[in-house]
Amino acid sequence: MKLVTVSGPPSSGKTSVILKTLEHLQAQKLNVGVVKFDCLYTDDDEIYRKGGVPVKKGLSGALCPDHYFVSNIEECVQWGKREGLDVLVSESAGLCNRCSPYVREILAVCVIDNLSGINTPKKIGPMLKSADIVIITKGDIVSQAEREVFASRVHRVNPKARIMHVNGITGQGSFEFSTLWTDGDEVETVEGKKLRFSMPAALCSYCLGETRIGSEFQMGNVRKMDLGDTSRQTSDPMTSPKESK
Amino acid sequence: MDIRKELASIIVGDLNSRWPYATTFLAKNDLEIEDDPSQKLSEVASDELLDQLAEFIIEMESFLSDDEEVVDEITIFGGNCKNGEPEGVRELTIRVGEVICIVGPTGSGKSRLLADIEWVAQKDTPTGRSVLINGHTPESKWRTSSEHKLVAQLSQNMNFVMDLSVEEFLTLHAESRQTENPEEKIQQIWNDANALAGEPFDLDTPITSLSGGQSRALMIADTAVLSKSPVVLIDEIENAGIDRQKALDILVSQDKIVLMATHDPILALMGDRRVVINNGGMKSVVEPSEEEHANLVDLRALDDRMMKLRHRLRMGERLDEV
Incomplete structure (x- = not known):
C-alpha cells in the first residue's frame, strides 16, 4: 500500500x-x-x-x-x-x-x-x-x-x-x-518512522485546562512577548522570553 | 549546503570576487561590510542572514547559468479519441508567432489538449498524445520546475485579488521573475495595456478597481511581457472594452504561441489556423479561406451593429427600430 x-x-x-x-x-x-x-x-x-x-x-x-x-x-x-x-x-x-x-x-x-x-x-x-x-x-x-x-x-x-x-x-x-502518487515506496507500517518536524512544546497550565488570565496562573512552558517595557517583565529566568526573530 | 559552509568560513575581502551580487544583498539587509577585508563574514552577519544569503546565491546561480533554450515550435502527435479510435490529426506543429484557435463543443476535450501541452505528454496521459519541443523530446524541467511553465493562461473568469496599485503589482511580478530592467518593462506593459483598453488608467490605480476591460488589457500586456511561458492559452476575449486584434498582436510580437479557445466567429477568423476538437480528439485543422477572410468585414459590421444596440439599451432607449 x-x-x-x-x-x-x-x-x-x-x-x-x-x-x-x-x-x-x-x-x-x-x-x-x-x-x-x-x-x-x-x-x-x-x-x-x-x-x-x-x-x-x-x-x-x-x-x-x-x-x-x-x-x-x-x-x-x-x-x-x-x-x-x-x-x-x-x-x-x-x-x-x-x-x-x-x-x-x-x-x-x-x-x-x-x-x-x-x-x-x-x-x-x-x-x-x-x-x-x-x-x-x-x-x-x-x-x-x-x-x-x-x-x-x-x-x-x-x-x-x-x-x-x-x-x-x-x-x-x-x-x-x-501520476506521482504511485511512485512512493510500499508501506507496511509507519511504526518506528519519524515525523519530519517536531510537534510544538505545549506544556503550560492552559494545556491542562486553566482558563484564568494572569501571571500567577501561568505555569510551565510560558513565554512573554518583548514589548520593550522593562518594568513589567517577568523576573523568573525560566519563563522569561528568549526572543527569536 | 556547500555554499552555506563556504559562507561560514569566507573572509569579507573574498566575498565580492566570489559572488559580486552578495554585497548588494547584504547592503539591502542593512549590513555594510568594508572595514576589515580579513574579517570573517560569519563574525559580522547573523546565522539567519547567512542562511538567506546562501539561498539567494543558489537562486542567482541557477538563474545566471540558465542558458534558456528558446521554444520555436511545438509538435503534437495525435493519440486517441474518447472511444479509443485514433484522432484525425496525426501531427500538428505550431510555431512561435502563430495564433491557433481551438473550437469544439463544451466537454469535447479542449482542456485535455491544453493539459497535454502543458504536461508535455509523452504517451502517458489518457489521450496517448506526445508532444515535442523544437522537434525533440523535451527536458524534464518543463514538467518539474515552477520557473519553466510551458503554458500561461488567461480566461474571462480571472480577476486581480491583490491589494496593490498597478505599479506595485507589476514591480512584484517583475521581481518574482527576476526581470532585467524592470522599470522599462513596467512602462511598456502600462503603455500596451492602455492601448488595448478603451479607457486609460494610471500606474497608481489599485488593480482591484480596474474595469473588466482594463483588467483584461493589463493581464494580456503583463503576460506578453513578463511571463516566461512560451505558450499563452486564452479562453475567449470578451468583446467589450478591449481591442482584440491588438491584444493578439502584442502577444505575437513577444514571440508567443497563442492558443485561443473560442466560439466567436470574428476571433476564430483572426487565427492563422483552427483546430477542431470532437469526442476528445483533434478532428481536423482548418485554415481560413479567402472567402472567410472576406466575410470578416461583414462580421465586424454585424458586431458593430450589436454593440451600438447594446449602447442604446444602456442609454435607456427603446429598440423599436434596429
Whole structure:
C-alpha cells in the first residue's frame, strides 16, 4: 500500500483535489481510501463516500489535532491494509501553522490556494516548508501574474518542492498529480518512522485546562512577548522570553 | 549546503570576487561590510542572514547559468479519441508567432489538449498524445520546475485579488521573475495595456478597481511581457472594452504561441489556423479561406451593429427600430 499525507490550511481545497486525483487512480482499478482528520467538525467523509471512496474520520476535539494525528496514524495504516487498499490518503488541516503531519519517507503534499495572500507561504511554516509536493489551487480565478508571483513565493519558502497547479473544481492538473502518487515506496507500517518536524512544546497550565488570565496562573512552558517595557517583565529566568526573530 | 559552509568560513575581502551580487544583498539587509577585508563574514552577519544569503546565491546561480533554450515550435502527435479510435490529426506543429484557435463543443476535450501541452505528454496521459519541443523530446524541467511553465493562461473568469496599485503589482511580478530592467518593462506593459483598453488608467490605480476591460488589457500586456511561458492559452476575449486584434498582436510580437479557445466567429477568423476538437480528439485543422477572410468585414459590421444596440439599451432607449 502507498501512503500519501495531505495537509493544508482550512478551505484551501484539499478534499476537492484529493477526490479529483483519486478518480484517476480509481479509473486504473486501484483501491483507494482516505482518513480525514479534523478538529471539531467535518462532513467531508460524506463527500468521499459519495465518490465511492472508503473513509474513516477522526475528530481531535479538545486535543491538539497534530498530536492526535500521530497517535492514530499507525492504526489507520493497518485499517487501510485490512481494506486491501492500494493507496491510502491522510487528510488533515493545518491549524496552528506550527505543525506538519509529514512522516519521513512518506509522500508529503501541502495544498494552498492562490487567494490566501502572498505572505501566506511564509506564514504556514513546516507544513509548506517540509512538503515534497506543493499543490496550488484556485488558479482559475486569479491572474496569470498572481499565479506566478504566488508560485515564486512558495518556491522561496520551499525550493526543493515540486510545485503544481491543480483545479479542484474542473480537475485540471489532477491527472498529472495522480501520476506521482504511485511512485512512493510500499508501506507496511509507519511504526518506528519519524515525523519530519517536531510537534510544538505545549506544556503550560492552559494545556491542562486553566482558563484564568494572569501571571500567577501561568505555569510551565510560558513565554512573554518583548514589548520593550522593562518594568513589567517577568523576573523568573525560566519563563522569561528568549526572543527569536 | 556547500555554499552555506563556504559562507561560514569566507573572509569579507573574498566575498565580492566570489559572488559580486552578495554585497548588494547584504547592503539591502542593512549590513555594510568594508572595514576589515580579513574579517570573517560569519563574525559580522547573523546565522539567519547567512542562511538567506546562501539561498539567494543558489537562486542567482541557477538563474545566471540558465542558458534558456528558446521554444520555436511545438509538435503534437495525435493519440486517441474518447472511444479509443485514433484522432484525425496525426501531427500538428505550431510555431512561435502563430495564433491557433481551438473550437469544439463544451466537454469535447479542449482542456485535455491544453493539459497535454502543458504536461508535455509523452504517451502517458489518457489521450496517448506526445508532444515535442523544437522537434525533440523535451527536458524534464518543463514538467518539474515552477520557473519553466510551458503554458500561461488567461480566461474571462480571472480577476486581480491583490491589494496593490498597478505599479506595485507589476514591480512584484517583475521581481518574482527576476526581470532585467524592470522599470522599462513596467512602462511598456502600462503603455500596451492602455492601448488595448478603451479607457486609460494610471500606474497608481489599485488593480482591484480596474474595469473588466482594463483588467483584461493589463493581464494580456503583463503576460506578453513578463511571463516566461512560451505558450499563452486564452479562453475567449470578451468583446467589450478591449481591442482584440491588438491584444493578439502584442502577444505575437513577444514571440508567443497563442492558443485561443473560442466560439466567436470574428476571433476564430483572426487565427492563422483552427483546430477542431470532437469526442476528445483533434478532428481536423482548418485554415481560413479567402472567402472567410472576406466575410470578416461583414462580421465586424454585424458586431458593430450589436454593440451600438447594446449602447442604446444602456442609454435607456427603446429598440423599436434596429
